[in-house]
Structure formats: C-alpha cells, structure tokens
Amino acid sequence: MSADSLVNKLTAFLADDLERTAAAKLAGRLAEGGHAAAAFELLTELREGSRKVASAAVEALPEVVALLPGEAVVTWIDLAVSLNEQSGAASIKFCKESAGLLQAMDSGVAGPALAMALELAEQDANVALEGFRQAAGVAAAAGVEALLLWGQIGADLAKLDYVLGIEYLRRGPEILKVLASEDLKAWASVSVKLVSPNSLGKPDYMAALAFFRTSPALLGDLATPAVRRRVLALSGVLADHSPEQAVGFLGEAPGWLRLIRDPQWQERVLQYGTLIAERDAAAALAYLRRAPEVIDLADPDAPAPPPATMDRFDKWYRGGMEVLAYNPDAARAYFAVETRKALEAIEEAASGVALRSVARVLKLFAEGLSGHPVTIRPLDGSKGDESTIALPARMRRYPSKEDNLRMYKVLTAHEAGHLEYGTYDLPLTRLADLAAQAGLRYGRASASPPTSLEEFFQLYPHPLLIRDLWMMAEDARIEACLKAEYPGLRRDMEAVAREEVARRSLTHGMSVRELIVELLLEMSATDPDEVRVPDALADVVERAWALLRVVSIPQATAEDVVRAVHRAYVLIEELTAKELPTPPAGASEGSNQPLQPRAGEEQGGAYRPVETFAHRGVMDATRVREPEGGVGSHGEPSLSGGSRSRQAPRVRRDAASVPTPVEGLPSASLADDARVIPEEETGAASLALPGVRTFLYDEWDGQIQDYRTRWCRVVEQTAPEGTEEFIGLVRSRYGGVVSLIRRYFEGIRPPGLRRMRRQADGEEVDIEAAVEALVERKAHVSASEFVYIRRDRRDRDVAAAFLVDLSGSTGQQIGPGGARIIDVEKEGLVLLCEALEAIGDQYAVYGYSGQSRHDVQILVLKDFDERYGPSVWRRIDAVRPLVQNRDGAAIRHALRRLSERAAKVKLLVMLSDGRPLDDAYQEEYALEDTKAALREAKALGVHPFCITVDREARGYLERMYGDVCYLIIDRVESLPERLPRIYKALTT
Structure with missing residues (x-):
C-alpha cells in the first residue's frame, strides 16, 4: 500500500470520530514519523474489539500525539488495545485520563511508564491502569529506573490479592519518598500478613489498608x-x-x-x-x-x-x-x-523453683499416686529405668514460685500416671494383628515381631507421625484417668492445659500433616470446640479426632490407644495422600534426608515431630517392651496392657464409647470406618439459659455415602410447664383404662427372688433332686451333683427412651371433635407413663422439633432420674406443635442419653406423625439419614421401634426404617390405649 493511500485510509478512519481537517492533520503527523501503518493496524483491531473504545481512543489521540513522540503513540494505542481485551471500561478510562496523566510526566517518563503498563496489562487491566496513573509520582520519588520493579511487585501482589495490589500501587509515590525500591517487597509482604479473616470468615483488609496509608508517614x-x-x-x-x-x-x-x-x-x-x-x-x-x-x-x-x-x-x-x-x-x-x-x-521475673528443693515432696507425691517406688532426677537426656521420673532441673516457666510448683506437680502426676495406668506395661503380643496389618499394608513386614513399640512404629512409612499421635492420645488417656481418680488434680491440670494451648501459635512453616497433628494435640488438651480448625482441614481433623477422642476416657487402656492411633494414622494418610507423597519402603523419616518443601509450596515432604505440651513431657516408645512371662514390670498380671499398684475395678465400657462400623455400609478402608461414629461431641459452651446444653452430631448424606461431620446442632432443654389440668382430664376420660393398665403392668413386674432348683450350690437342699441322686448311687449309676436350691434375684433391667415428634404437622385435626394429633400423643404419653411407673422400668420422654440443622430442639418432658409427678404433668400439658422435625439428629441424641444408662435392655421408641422434614432435609436425604441413625442404634445394642400415625406412610416407611420394627396406627384416636400394650410386647 502506497504512503498516500495509507494516509487516506487512516484519515477516513479518524474522520468517523474527528472533523475531517483534524483527522487529516493527525494522519499526516503519524505518517511523518513512519508510524501510520502501525497506528492504523492497531486502531482497526481496537474498533473490531469495541467501537465505543475505539472512538474514545481516537478522540484522545490529538492530545496524545501532541505530548508523545511517534513510537510512544503506537505504544499508547497498543496499551489501549491490551486493556480492551480484558476490560472495555478500563480502556475507556485510560483514553480519557491519558492527556492529563501525560502532561504530569517528564519527557523521559512517558515511554517507560507506557512500557510498564503494557506489561502489567497482560495480567490485569485495572492493575495496569492504576500503575500508569501513579507512574509520574513514582518516577518523581525514586526515578524512572524504579518503575519496572515497583510495577512488577504490584502485579505479583495483585495476583495474590487484588485489593492489596491496587492499594500498593496507589501508595507508591508516597512510600518511595521514604523507602528504597529494594525494600518495596518487604513493605508489601507486611501488608499481606496483616490480612486476617473476620467473624464471617472473609478477609479483613482494615489493618493492611491502614498500614499502606499510614506507613509512609511512620517510616518517614x-x-x-x-x-x-x-x-x-x-x-x-x-x-x-x-x-x-x-x-x-x-x-x-x-x-x-x-x-x-x-x-x-x-x-x-x-x-x-x-x-x-x-x-x-x-x-x-x-x-x-x-x-x-x-x-x-x-x-x-x-x-x-x-x-x-x-x-x-x-x-x-x-x-x-x-x-x-x-x-x-x-x-x-x-x-x-x-x-x-x-x-x-x-x-x-526470672524466679523459679529448683528441682533439688522440691524433689522429696515430688517423690512422695509420685509414689502416692503410682504405688511404686520412684526416683526423681533432673532431665538431662539420658534414659532411666522404669521407675525413674525425669523433670527439668529448674522450673522457671512462671514468674511466681507457686505457679512453678504447680507445673512440677502436674508434670509429676503425668509421669506417675504412666506408671500407674500401664503406659509402659503393654504386652506387644496384643498388637500382633496390627503389626501384621501394617506390614502388609506398607510392605515393611519384618522377619521377627517388633520387640518394642518404637520398632512397631517403624512398620509405618511415617513413624514420627504415628509416634506423635500415640504420645498425644496416651497422654490424653492418662489425664482422663488422673482426673477421674484424683479430682483434686483436675483444676491444676486443666488450668495448665489451658495456658499451654493458649501459648501455641501455628506457623506457616508447618506441613499439612504437622498442622493436623498440632490441631489434634490442642483438641486433646482442652475443649475441642475452642480449637480453631482451618476450613481446608476441618474434615480430616474432625474425623481423626472422632477416632482418638474415644480413648480419652478412664476406661480406655494402653492397647486401646495404640489401636485408635493406628486407625487415625491410616485415616490421615489416606485423606492427605493426594498432596503428600509416601516415602519409599527403604526410607525413614528418622534418616538424614533433606526436608521437602513446606506447606504452601508443595504440601509435602518429611514429617517433623510436633512439640508436645510442656506439662505432658516427652514419652519414650522404646520403654514399651514385651514383659517377660507376660507379667507387668511390677510383678502384677496386666489385664489391659497396663498394670496398677492398686487395681481398681475397671468399668466395662459401654458400646457407645468406641466407634463401630454400621452394618450394611461399605468399608473399603479404615478411613471409611472412621465415618461411623455413634458417640457425638458436646458443644463447648452452654447457652445463657439455665439447664440448656448444646451438642454436635454427624449426619448421613446418602448422596455422597458419607457422614457430614459435626453437622447438626442439638439444643437440649427442659420443656416449659403448663398446668395440671390436662392430667386430670386424661385420668377422668380414661379412668377405667388407667386402673386396668396399672394392674396389668404390676402383674408382669418380676418378683424379687426366684427359686432355682437342681443347682450345683445354694442356700438349701433340693429334697427331690437329693433323693434321686441317692437312688442313682445305690443303683451304681453316675449321680447328679445338682442337688441344691438357689434364690436368684430376678430384676427387669430395662432403659427406654421415647422420642415424640412435635413438628407443626401434629397440629392437624383428626376428627369432628376437633382433637389434634398432638393431643392424642399427649394422652398416650400419660397412659404410657402410668404403665411404666407400675412396672418400674427406667425411662425418659423427649419431644423434638426445630428449624434447620443449626437448631434441633430436644425438650425434656421427663428424664431418666426424674420422678413422674407434677412437674412432668405440667410439661406434658404445655406441649404444643412447633416447627419441623430432623429425625436423625433426635435419634442420635436419644442414643447418647441411653448410652449413659446401665441396663441390660435398651429400647428406643419413636412416635411420629409422618416423614422427616426440615430445611435441606427432605425426601431421600432425610429418609437415608433416619435409616442410618436407626442402624447406629442397632449397632450399639439399642432396640429401636417406630410408631407412626401417617396412614400414607407405607410408601416410604420400608425405605426409611429398613429392618427396624415399626407399626402404622390407622386410627390415631386408638393410640393412647395401644401405646402401653405395644411397650409391654416389646419388653416381655
């Protein structure tokens, strides 16, 4: 294309937005420097992208051409094109503001400023625009040579956090008056660290923005x-x-x-x-x-x-x-x-307590706890024998002597607890199955069984990780034992634990697994609900804690701890396997291999042991060795993997205290098994009202085939009271029925003692059996030795929990008389309570309703240890239809209450008017969760029975209740009389 033709085309292009004379003059200026072709090509590209932006560029072009040399004009148009590719609005602003910005620049600044902005435009249009706006001030403060570094840091910061990047660029001219350009990165880095999440979990920029705005004056x-x-x-x-x-x-x-x-x-x-x-x-x-x-x-x-x-x-x-x-x-x-x-x-301030000044007192204290001779020595890194307790030579953790002595006492109690409760007396033969599993799973099986717990840990790819989990869980068990058996220690132990947790501060240098263990460690020492868990780790931390918390009880044993730790290790390994490469079979974390990148870089690398709390001390897994002859180290047979100087009776653990896989669920791995946790965790804080307690429970999601952990918040409180008028009306209406029910149930109450004939021992001779035995001897026939009568106590041992649906649908009328479902339920409860009082079973009645998973209300109408009397009568009278019903959470809470009762037979009776319904709890989701909760009941040895008054329930009951027994009552008005008979059939 000839030069004249190019100028004519460019003139025609510009004339669409400019006067013909001005367009021709502008085209001639661009042609004089040989930049007409490039300008025409870029303007054409800009118009193809946006007619509006192209017009804005052409309108600004006369002033830009007057302020810039030809090459810089082409760069200016190129920048407008680049900005338009990402944001037409930013490109228009750039065109309109350019004349004023260029006038403020020295002659040698415009070209570098445009070049810098053009580089930034490849990342973000608004970042480039802000950089160009501040370029004149930056060049004036630090010189043109600082532009590129300043702009690049701003772009990098904006890539990390857009808000900070823009504010950094805006404050560039001010900060560079007091700060060298090589310090800009450090300045920007501080701002990033000042961003913290607010109460809603969103970034709070107030501190960072205030830093950007005030630091120029402060540093100046x-x-x-x-x-x-x-x-x-x-x-x-x-x-x-x-x-x-x-x-x-x-x-x-x-x-x-x-x-x-x-x-x-x-x-x-x-x-x-x-x-x-x-x-x-x-x-x-x-x-x-x-x-x-x-x-x-x-x-x-x-x-x-x-x-x-x-x-x-x-x-x-x-x-x-x-x-x-x-x-x-x-x-x-x-x-x-x-x-x-x-x-x-x-x-x-540095005052402390020397160990030598209190060693004798601590020795007597430890021997009183453990029942064994104990040696107290300074902690110097050397290993002592099993009766040695090593403590810091000087305790200077607190300013006061009293607090330091308290710390010594808590440390000593911990160490003595390891001796008393069998930490180091665990027979490793008990772990043979775990050793075999670990060896097969990780390909680290050894020719001979491990001779110490430390050798057992070496069967795992990350022995330092499982060792940390063991120390944390075992220490938590010891603390639970000490608090239960020595209540006087509880206050000091809890106070020290709170102080130690408060001192912890998670650093950015931790790997994912290290951070998980750190969080579990804090949860083991204090209220788990007070530990702030990052959202990204909430699932794995909660599921690991569900496995480990069940051994933080006095009834747990050293063997229980190792087994729980094994499950937690497998869970953590599986749930973090995508980010964390497993070391090869020949590698070990104990070797001198270089550490891998930390969290935030690759999330991988070798595991570094997490520092335990000072009041717990460091445990030595090599001390856990197979005792000779299967006898504890202090000469006492070890029934539970540990020995005690004063063998207190061990309470048999209730089934709810350990995680149990639910029947029918797939268990491809132990990580899957960990999802089924029947026992839930109490909330950290009660509500302001007296008698109100909060609990968190898992919920089964059938779509993902997994539990949503800590998903439902249950609020338990005593039901409000009304009057005693309702009880009087029921007794008046069902007077004959009440008397008949009481006599009927009194008739099935078992007698106090039952004569058992033909026993091997007893209080008296069974004459008939004795005569038969004598005849057999004279006939030279082998005679029976069962010739006594023994009187055995024959008690009913039943605990029953009744769950009553109080959802809004129970307000539905069921007959011409105006009676509602809730009224019939209340009448049935009165008759049932009369029957249960006659038979003497322990029972509780709970109403349930709520609104969303955050507020599942459990109203205590009668608790297990509460007398059936005027207070209960008034609560039943005050029962009213409420809102919705989330059955799964209510069932799990009732199971929790039943797990606290010591009874041979545990029964859960659920009375509902229809299918469960709540916010985000409908159709299949609600049915599957209710079914899972009932399976959990059966797995815990509780017998569930469901009663519904929904005549149209057959379509969904089979799917919801599965193999759990249930009954549909077609005539709702018959419920009061049928309910006691149903209970009798369930318990006899």
Whole structure:
C-alpha cells in the first residue's frame, strides 16, 4: 500500500470520530514519523474489539500525539488495545485520563511508564491502569529506573490479592519518598500478613489498608533507611504471630525509637527485638517498650552508649532470651522493667523453683499416686529405668514460685500416671494383628515381631507421625484417668492445659500433616470446640479426632490407644495422600534426608515431630517392651496392657464409647470406618439459659455415602410447664383404662427372688433332686451333683427412651371433635407413663422439633432420674406443635442419653406423625439419614421401634426404617390405649 493511500485510509478512519481537517492533520503527523501503518493496524483491531473504545481512543489521540513522540503513540494505542481485551471500561478510562496523566510526566517518563503498563496489562487491566496513573509520582520519588520493579511487585501482589495490589500501587509515590525500591517487597509482604479473616470468615483488609496509608508517614519519621528496613523486618515477624500486635508496634515504634538517640543503637535494638519476636510477639513488645529506658539507665548523659553499656544491655537481653526458652510469660515480665531496680525486677521475673528443693515432696507425691517406688532426677537426656521420673532441673516457666510448683506437680502426676495406668506395661503380643496389618499394608513386614513399640512404629512409612499421635492420645488417656481418680488434680491440670494451648501459635512453616497433628494435640488438651480448625482441614481433623477422642476416657487402656492411633494414622494418610507423597519402603523419616518443601509450596515432604505440651513431657516408645512371662514390670498380671499398684475395678465400657462400623455400609478402608461414629461431641459452651446444653452430631448424606461431620446442632432443654389440668382430664376420660393398665403392668413386674432348683450350690437342699441322686448311687449309676436350691434375684433391667415428634404437622385435626394429633400423643404419653411407673422400668420422654440443622430442639418432658409427678404433668400439658422435625439428629441424641444408662435392655421408641422434614432435609436425604441413625442404634445394642400415625406412610416407611420394627396406627384416636400394650410386647 502506497504512503498516500495509507494516509487516506487512516484519515477516513479518524474522520468517523474527528472533523475531517483534524483527522487529516493527525494522519499526516503519524505518517511523518513512519508510524501510520502501525497506528492504523492497531486502531482497526481496537474498533473490531469495541467501537465505543475505539472512538474514545481516537478522540484522545490529538492530545496524545501532541505530548508523545511517534513510537510512544503506537505504544499508547497498543496499551489501549491490551486493556480492551480484558476490560472495555478500563480502556475507556485510560483514553480519557491519558492527556492529563501525560502532561504530569517528564519527557523521559512517558515511554517507560507506557512500557510498564503494557506489561502489567497482560495480567490485569485495572492493575495496569492504576500503575500508569501513579507512574509520574513514582518516577518523581525514586526515578524512572524504579518503575519496572515497583510495577512488577504490584502485579505479583495483585495476583495474590487484588485489593492489596491496587492499594500498593496507589501508595507508591508516597512510600518511595521514604523507602528504597529494594525494600518495596518487604513493605508489601507486611501488608499481606496483616490480612486476617473476620467473624464471617472473609478477609479483613482494615489493618493492611491502614498500614499502606499510614506507613509512609511512620517510616518517614525514622532516622535512616537501615532503621526502616529493620522496622519492616520486625513488623513482618510480629504479623506472623499476631497482626494486631504488629499494628500496635507500628503505631508505637517512632515514639520508642526517638528515645534512642543513636541510629546504630536503634538498629541493634530492633535486631534483638526481631529475634525475640520469632519466639514470642508479646515478649518482643515488652522488650521494645523498655529497651530505651535500660539504655538510658546505663549512662543517661552519653550521646552514644560506651562499650560497657553495650555489654550490660546485651547481658540484660541474653538473660531475657534464657527466660524465654522456659516461659514466654516470665520473659514478658522480665522485659517489662519500669524502675531503676532493673536487676531486681529481672531476678523476680526470672524466679523459679529448683528441682533439688522440691524433689522429696515430688517423690512422695509420685509414689502416692503410682504405688511404686520412684526416683526423681533432673532431665538431662539420658534414659532411666522404669521407675525413674525425669523433670527439668529448674522450673522457671512462671514468674511466681507457686505457679512453678504447680507445673512440677502436674508434670509429676503425668509421669506417675504412666506408671500407674500401664503406659509402659503393654504386652506387644496384643498388637500382633496390627503389626501384621501394617506390614502388609506398607510392605515393611519384618522377619521377627517388633520387640518394642518404637520398632512397631517403624512398620509405618511415617513413624514420627504415628509416634506423635500415640504420645498425644496416651497422654490424653492418662489425664482422663488422673482426673477421674484424683479430682483434686483436675483444676491444676486443666488450668495448665489451658495456658499451654493458649501459648501455641501455628506457623506457616508447618506441613499439612504437622498442622493436623498440632490441631489434634490442642483438641486433646482442652475443649475441642475452642480449637480453631482451618476450613481446608476441618474434615480430616474432625474425623481423626472422632477416632482418638474415644480413648480419652478412664476406661480406655494402653492397647486401646495404640489401636485408635493406628486407625487415625491410616485415616490421615489416606485423606492427605493426594498432596503428600509416601516415602519409599527403604526410607525413614528418622534418616538424614533433606526436608521437602513446606506447606504452601508443595504440601509435602518429611514429617517433623510436633512439640508436645510442656506439662505432658516427652514419652519414650522404646520403654514399651514385651514383659517377660507376660507379667507387668511390677510383678502384677496386666489385664489391659497396663498394670496398677492398686487395681481398681475397671468399668466395662459401654458400646457407645468406641466407634463401630454400621452394618450394611461399605468399608473399603479404615478411613471409611472412621465415618461411623455413634458417640457425638458436646458443644463447648452452654447457652445463657439455665439447664440448656448444646451438642454436635454427624449426619448421613446418602448422596455422597458419607457422614457430614459435626453437622447438626442439638439444643437440649427442659420443656416449659403448663398446668395440671390436662392430667386430670386424661385420668377422668380414661379412668377405667388407667386402673386396668396399672394392674396389668404390676402383674408382669418380676418378683424379687426366684427359686432355682437342681443347682450345683445354694442356700438349701433340693429334697427331690437329693433323693434321686441317692437312688442313682445305690443303683451304681453316675449321680447328679445338682442337688441344691438357689434364690436368684430376678430384676427387669430395662432403659427406654421415647422420642415424640412435635413438628407443626401434629397440629392437624383428626376428627369432628376437633382433637389434634398432638393431643392424642399427649394422652398416650400419660397412659404410657402410668404403665411404666407400675412396672418400674427406667425411662425418659423427649419431644423434638426445630428449624434447620443449626437448631434441633430436644425438650425434656421427663428424664431418666426424674420422678413422674407434677412437674412432668405440667410439661406434658404445655406441649404444643412447633416447627419441623430432623429425625436423625433426635435419634442420635436419644442414643447418647441411653448410652449413659446401665441396663441390660435398651429400647428406643419413636412416635411420629409422618416423614422427616426440615430445611435441606427432605425426601431421600432425610429418609437415608433416619435409616442410618436407626442402624447406629442397632449397632450399639439399642432396640429401636417406630410408631407412626401417617396412614400414607407405607410408601416410604420400608425405605426409611429398613429392618427396624415399626407399626402404622390407622386410627390415631386408638393410640393412647395401644401405646402401653405395644411397650409391654416389646419388653416381655
């Protein structure tokens, strides 16, 4: 194409939006520099993308051409095209703002600014636009050469977090007046760490945005670039632990540092502060607040501290670091010096208790707990015998002597508990099946069985992981035993545990599995509901905790712990297998192989042991060895994998205390089995009303064939009371029936004693059997030895829980008289209670309703240990139709209550008017969950029976109740009289 033809075409193109004369003049200017072809091609591409954007570009072009050389004009059009590819709005803004922005730029800035923006446009149009807007200010503050680095950091930050990236670019001109461009990355990094989730789980940018807006002034108030660099480094470390403390530091730092006149000393103080902050943020803040005073106390008149002052300051700092190694609280007190008597304050803050001064007291204490001779020695890393308890040589964890002595007592109780409750007396032959499973599963089977628990752990690909799980679970078991048998220890143990958990701070350097174990460790020491679990790990943590929590009870044994830990290990391994490569069979975490990338990089790598709580101490798996002759180390037969000096009777564990696979569910792996947890976890806090308790329960989702863990929140409370008028009306209406029912059930009450004839022993001779035996002897026939009569107690041992549906549909009228389903249910409950009082069974009656999975209401009409009397009568009277019914959660809560009763026969009777219905709990989902809950009942040895008054229920009852017995009552009005007879048939 000839030059004239090109100019004519370009003129015609521009004339669509400009006057013909202006268009021709503009085309000629572009042709003079040889840029007409490139401009025409880009403008054509822009119009093809958006006619509106192309018009905006053409309208701005005359001013742009007047301000830029030809090559830069082409870059400007190219940038408009790139912006339009992502955002037409951003491209239009760019075109309209360009003239004003270019006028503010020096002659040598526009080209680099456009080039930078063009690179940023490849990532995000708005990021590029903001970068171009701030380019003039950045170049004025730091020079044109800083543009590219500044822009690239902004783009990287925007890729990580768009809000921060845009704010970073906006504050560029201000921050570069006080900060070197090479420090921009550190400045941006602090902002990222200051973003924290709000109460809704969404990012809270307030602190980060405030930092961007205020830090130019704050940093500008500091003496030198080196000091600013130190402040940023310290801010980043503090933000790793606590964004709030980092913000507090940034606000106070200029004031502190002004009190230190020498910039080199400012750097020194900040450097030490960073080292302290890496261990404890609060201690670092206390140090920084008092450091100027300590320097001033040394030599208040010197402009710069002499070497002697530096030595004294360093000694003060090193003393604090030594205290910090033992106790962050004591270190905070150490650094909080406020008077001239600094050394006295430090000594008091670092005060501790020497082991040698309390060893005898602790020895007597441990021997009283364990019943065995015990040796107390300092903890020096060497291994002692089975009767040795190793403790820190000096306890300086707390500022006060009393608190340090309490810590010694809790540590000693833990160690004595390991001796008393058989931690190290577990016969490894009990674990032969687990060893075989692990060997086959992981291909690490050995020719001979393991001789210690440590060798057993080596059968797993991650022995350090399973060892950590064992220590955590075994310590939790020991704590449960100690609290149950020695209530006086409970308060100190719980107080220390709370303090230890509060000190924990999860770091970004943890791998996924390390973080899981850390969370489980905290849950084992305190209320699990208070432990904040990241959403990404909630499923695996909750399911692992469901397996481990069942051994945190006094009835659990050392063997139970290892078995639970095995299941938890398999679960964690399976659920994190996609992210975490398993080491080869020949590799071991104990070897000197280099660590893999940490979480956030590859989420993989070798597992590093998680530091246990100080009050629990470190356990030694090599001490768990096969005892000779199958006898415990203290000469007592070990019935449960452990020995006790005073063998207290072990309570037989109820079936609800251990996870049991539900019949009929596929169990391809132990991870699948872990989903079936019959026992649920109590909520952390009760509601404000007295007598109100909250619980969390799993819920079965048939679509995913898995439980939704901790899905339903059940709120149990005593039902409100009405009057006694309803009871009077029922007794009046059913007077003859009530009397007949009471006599009938009294007739089936078993007698106190029953004569058992022909027994091997007894209180008297069975004359008839004795005569027969004598005749047989005289006839030289082998005579029977069963010639006594024994009187055996013959008690009914039945616990029954009744669940009554109180959903809104029970308000439906069922006859011309205006009676409702709820009224008939109430009458039936009265007659049933009269019958149960006559027979003497232990029973409870619960009504249930609710609205959504977050609020399943359980109303206690009568509890097991409650007398049937006026209070119960008034509660039944006050029963009214409520909202909806989530049957599965109600059944699981009733099972929990039944699991707390000691009875040979446990019965769950459910009275409902129809299919379950609640928010997001309908059709197949609701039926499958109810069916799963009833299967759980059977797995726990509870006999469920379901009664419904829904005449149209046959279509879904078979699917919902499965092989559980149920009954459809066609005539609702017959329910009151039939209910007692149904119960009698179930229990005789």
